[in-house]
Structure formats: structure tokens, C-alpha cells
Amino acid sequence: MIELITATQLDYFDNIYIEAKEDKVERDDFIITETKRGIEMLRVVKPNYHVPKDNIVEPDGRFVRRATEEDVETFHNNQSLAQEALGFCKEAVVKEGLDMQLVNAKYTLDRKKLIFNFTADERVDFRNLVRVLATRFKTRIELRQIGVRDEAKYLGGIGPCGRAHCCSTFLGDFVPVSIQMAKNQDLSLSPTKISGACGRLMCCLNYEDEYYEDAREQMPDVGQTIETPDGRAVVIGMNILDLVVKVKYKDDYIREYHCDELNAAGGVQ
Known part of the structure; x- marks a missing residue:
């Protein structure tokens, strides 16, 4: 399969079309294709690569030929x-x-x-x-x-991370994003902090959501009483990326433990 782009529109083509023409395409090559939109010139952003059977998608069009200078x-x-x-x-x-x-x-x-x-x-x-x-x-x-997401995709721009919008560079179909993803990552729920140029939740909230969900299953909630290597204490904070939990004892002594240490001590009570 090869992946192509034009005006931030990602299209996928079955390699059989290219093999039939005995043409080898590389990244940044321009080719002529026939898609549902009509005859188009597209730029290759990813040449031939293997796709797992479960990830195969329906080709978006037919490879016609390599582009000429006249086409450009x-x-x-x-x-x-x-x-x-x-x-x-x-x-x-x-x-x-x-x-x-x-x-x-x-x-x-x-x-x-x-x-x-x-x-x-x-x-x-x-x-x-x-x-x-x-x-x-x-x-x-x-x-x-x-929609407004598609508008931002076509117009392009720079995100708060300082890089070009994901939707304008490599994202194909938009993946549903929910406010729960921001909560899972302990992000500010202020719309100005978690919204993209389109005014909707940033697509990148989805990238690490699976990790945060898995990590949270291993960690206690803030406010819970847990068993630590030094006795019982109340959770007052956590660092999900490092799997570190901050606790406070009755004498107001504060200490941090890795989840592995807490699990060895008995974990959440």
C-alpha cells in the first residue's frame, strides 16, 4: 500500500495499481491518480509498505501514471x-x-x-x-x-506545541476525542488549554490516552488510604508518567513511592 496527500487530504492506494504499471514510487514523487474526486495529481508521503491484514482499508482510487513536468x-x-x-x-x-x-x-x-x-x-x-x-x-x-475540523485541516496552521497541525500533516480520518481523555491525563479543563484551532478538543489528547488508562488501573485515586512500606497513608498526588504516588502520613510527613513499592506493601486498602 502507498499513502499520498494533496491539500492535506490523505488517500491510500493498493500497491497492485503501481505494480501493474511497473512503476516504483518514492516519498515526494508526484503521480496521477483517479479518485472519487476525479483525475488528480498527488504527492507520495509514504511509499510501498506492508499493512497488517486487520488494518487493510479500501483503496481510495486508481494509480494512472507518474506525473510529468507538464502535469506539474x-x-x-x-x-x-x-x-x-x-x-x-x-x-x-x-x-x-x-x-x-x-x-x-x-x-x-x-x-x-x-x-x-x-x-x-x-x-x-x-x-x-x-x-x-x-x-x-x-x-x-x-x-x-x-466541518470545522476539516476547515482547520485544509487551512493548516501551528498548534500550541509549536508544530504544524496533526490534521494538516499526517492524520487521515479524525478519531473521536472526549473530555474524559483530558481528565485521564490530569489536564486543565479550560477550553483555551485543550482546544485546537478548530475550536474542538485537540486530536493529540487521543495519542496517550490508552497509556494513561492502563496506568490509572495500577494507581490509587487521590484521597484514598493505602498501605505503604512505612504504614498507612493518604494519597495526595501522583505522577502518572513515572507511576509515582505522593502520600501523606498522620504526622504530615510526605513521601513518594513507585507503584511497584506500593503493590509489594499491599496496595490500596
Whole structure:
């Protein structure tokens, strides 16, 4: 299987398509593919690699051939034309009085389709807008309503970690993220601390959640009385990453123990 990307849209292709053309692709190669969106030029972000049987996904399209210099030039020309189309569409949206915010526009490589992505709070009746755009650009028009996460994915940006948004670089499908994940990791529940550029919970909360859940099963809760190597004490804090528990004794003496030490002493009572 090979993994490709264009405008932060990840696609997966079965290696059989490439083998049939006797072409070997490497990272950063450009190839021409046929996807559900149409004929596109994509950049390879991960060349052929083995995929476990349980992780196999349905291919997103068909490999056609390697891209030529002419294809690259056409791609860049299409980008310029798409930007002009985006400006025209924004004016048309205002004239039509539609409550929608355009995110971007993109031509397929053969210019047989012009795709506009937009966000909106409610469903939008854009049938007349499609007619206006089709008359102006003489091609098939497709308007797609996307969510705020998809908008951040297309627009890109820098996260609080100082790196490019995960969704704009390597994430494929969005994984559900819950507030419980932030609680498991003892993070601040302030929306400004755990929300991404899209305004939703940060996708990275999911990355270490499994570890924190497993670690918490080995550790007592704050406020519990446990048996330690030096007697009974109350848990007042913990370091989940290091599996260290902080306790306080009746004489206010505070000490830290590793979970292994507590388990050997009898653990939670």
C-alpha cells in the first residue's frame, strides 16, 4: 500500500495499481491518480509498505501514471485558476445572500470538475449558486459542506506545541476525542488549554490516552488510604508518567513511592 496527500487530504492506494504499471514510487514523487474526486495529481508521503491484514482499508482510487513536468505545470495553473474562482464564488455567495463561509476551491487536473469546500451552521440551499458557477466556469461544479475540523485541516496552521497541525500533516480520518481523555491525563479543563484551532478538543489528547488508562488501573485515586512500606497513608498526588504516588502520613510527613513499592506493601486498602 502507498499513502499520498494533496491539500492535506490523505488517500491510500493498493500497491497492485503501481505494480501493474511497473512503476516504483518514492516519498515526494508526484503521480496521477483517479479518485472519487476525479483525475488528480498527488504527492507520495509514504511509499510501498506492508499493512497488517486487520488494518487493510479500501483503496481510495486508481494509480494512472507518474506525473510529468507538464502535469506539474498544469497543476500550478489550476491552483491559480481555482483562486480566481474562489474570489468569484465569494462574491456570488454575497449576492445570493447565503449564510456560508467558503474555505477553498480546487480544480481536478483535467479541469472537468471545480470543487468548493465551505462551512455553514445549517444546511444551505445552494442550487442557484451552482447554476451561476456552472454558467461562469463551464465545468461541473461541486460544493461540499465540511466541518470545522476539516476547515482547520485544509487551512493548516501551528498548534500550541509549536508544530504544524496533526490534521494538516499526517492524520487521515479524525478519531473521536472526549473530555474524559483530558481528565485521564490530569489536564486543565479550560477550553483555551485543550482546544485546537478548530475550536474542538485537540486530536493529540487521543495519542496517550490508552497509556494513561492502563496506568490509572495500577494507581490509587487521590484521597484514598493505602498501605505503604512505612504504614498507612493518604494519597495526595501522583505522577502518572513515572507511576509515582505522593502520600501523606498522620504526622504530615510526605513521601513518594513507585507503584511497584506500593503493590509489594499491599496496595490500596
